[in-house]
Amino acid sequence: MSSEQHVLSREKNDILHPPGGILIWILIFLEVITFMIALSVFAYMRSRNAAMFAESQAMLNPLLGTVNTIVLLSSGYFMAEAVRKLRAGLLKLSVRYTLVTILLGLVFIAIKSFEYSQKIEHGIGLEYNTFFTFYWLLTGFHLIHVSVGIVILVFIYFSLRKGRYDARDHEDVETGAAFWHMCDLIWMLLFPMLYLIN
Amino acid sequence: MLNNKTGWLLLILFTLAGSWLSGLSHAFLALVMILFALKFFIISYQYMGLRFAHPFWRYSINIVVLGFVSVIIFSSL
Numbered sequence: 468m469s470s471e472q473h474v475l476s477r478e479k480n481d482i483l484h485p486p487g488g489i490l491i492w493i494l495i496f497l498e499v500i501t502f503m504i505a506l507s508v509f510a511y512m513r514s515r516n517a518a519m520f521a522e523s524q525a526m527l528n529p530l531l532g533t534v535n536t537i538v539l540l541s542s543g544y545f546m547a548e549a550v551r552k553l554r555a556g557l558l559k560l561s562v563r564y565t566l567v568t569i570l571l572g573l574v575f576i577a578i579k580s581f582e583y584s585q586k587i588e589h590g591i592g593l594e595y596n597t598f599f600t601f602y603w604l605l606t607g608f609h610l611i612h613v614s615v616g617i618v619i620l621v622f623i624y625f626s627l628r629k630g631r632y633d634a635r636d637h638e639d640v641e642t643g644a645a646f647w648h649m650c651d652l653i654w655m656l657l658f659p660m661l662y663l664i665n
Numbered sequence: 666m667l668n669n670k671t672g673w674l675l676l677i678l679f680t681l682a683g684s685w686l687s688g689l690s691h692a693f694l695a696l697v698m699i700l701f702a703l704k705f706f707i708i709s710y711q712y713m714g715l716r717f718a719h720p721f722w723r724y725s726i727n728i729v730v731l732g733f734v735s736v737i738i739f740s741s742l
Contacts, residue, residue, distance in 0.1 A: 485722045486714035492722060496729070503733045510740050533684045537677055540704075544673040547712040551669065641714075648713045652705060658680075659701050660737070663687035664694050 487645035488638060495649045498612075502605070502653050506660045509601045513665070516597065521665045523598035526591065528582065532662040535578045536654065539613075542571035543651040546620075546644045556634040558627065565624045568647065572617045579610055602661055609653050616650050619643045672711040679704050694741050698734045705730050 485492045513520040549564035586592075586599075593603045623643045626632060632640050667675070683700045686693040709715045709726055716723070 482719040482721050485718040492718075496725065500729060503729065507733070507736055507740075510737055514740060529684060529688070533680060536680050540673065540676045540680065540708075543708060543712055544669055544676075547669045547672075645713055648708055651708050651712075655701055655704050655708065656733075659683060659687070659697050663683060663697055664737075664741075665691060 487641040491642045491645045491649075495645065495652070498649060499652055499656070502609075502656050505601070505605060506656060509605075509660060512597055512601075517665075519596060520598050523596055523602075524662070524665050526589075527602070527662055528585075529662045531578060531582050532658055535575055535582075536658050538571050538575050538578065539651055539654050542568045542575070543648055545571065546647050550637070550641055550644045553627070553632060553637050553640055554634055558630070558633065561640075562624065562627045565620060565627060569617055569620050569624060572613060572620065572647075575613060576610065576617075579606070605657055605661065609650065609657060612650050612653065616643075616647045619646055667707070667711050669711065672707045676704055676707055695738050698737055702730050702734050 483489055545564045546568040549561045549568060552558075552564060553561040591599055593600055620643060623640055627640070679700045683697045686700075687697050706727075710723075715726060
């Protein structure tokens with residue numbers, strides 16, 4: 468068993484100390500359940516007006532959605548690696564991977580902004596129809612989470628560069644990473660529901 | 666057990682498969698939702714370290730995700 472696995476396995480028997488801390492996991496549960504409830508209402512509304520929802524969904528660009536999903540998943544991979552490298556004591560690599568995570572997060576925001584600008588150009592706003600009310604609110608709230616996540620990661624990046632965290636003391640980094648992965652999880656909910664399924 | 670890189674490859678593969686299947690037919694809704702659930706589990710268990718957490722956290726997330734997938738699949742029937 469590696470030292471990383473040894474440290475992590477101790478958390479298995481401790482309900483109050485999940486990886487990243489209990490508060491972030493309570494937040495993750497609340498956020499995920501909130502988005503799931505909203506999407507269940509979305510599915511119910513779609514069942515009542517399937518034709519309008521299908522027409523509206525056809526106005527979205529699934530290619531942009533797919534590219535953005537791959538960008539966000541890749542950023543999640545680099546963040547997971549950043550934490551792993553830090554646990555292994557490889558600080559420089561951890562700093563580098565955190566920076567890549569931030570850059571990919573910015574790419575996600577850029578693609579989403581492009582998608583939003585296209586919708587606005589065509590006059591598709593929040594009050595266009597029920598589908599787009601859900602679209603703007605759900606993706607908008609997710610984008611706010613991504614923006615907050617990037618701010619947290621920038622703080623972690625500079626703290627890592629200053630050597631504030633090491634292989635033994637890095638719970639803040641794990642917490643920030645958990646928040647970033649939560650953005651992944653929420654997008655995993657939104658992408659199929661808004662772009663793929665009708 | 667997965668490592669981060671294998672997990673990432675599976676996530677990309679499932680994303681592309683989901684996009685492709687949904688373009689083929691609406692009949693693949695259940696499969697798209699199962700792929701969603703698998704991606705959710707890879708991120709939470711592999712990237713977020715849920716596999717090292719107390720069973721309470723693991724069972725809770727399993728119940729929430731499987732409940733949501735069931736609601737979406739059965740509401741479409």
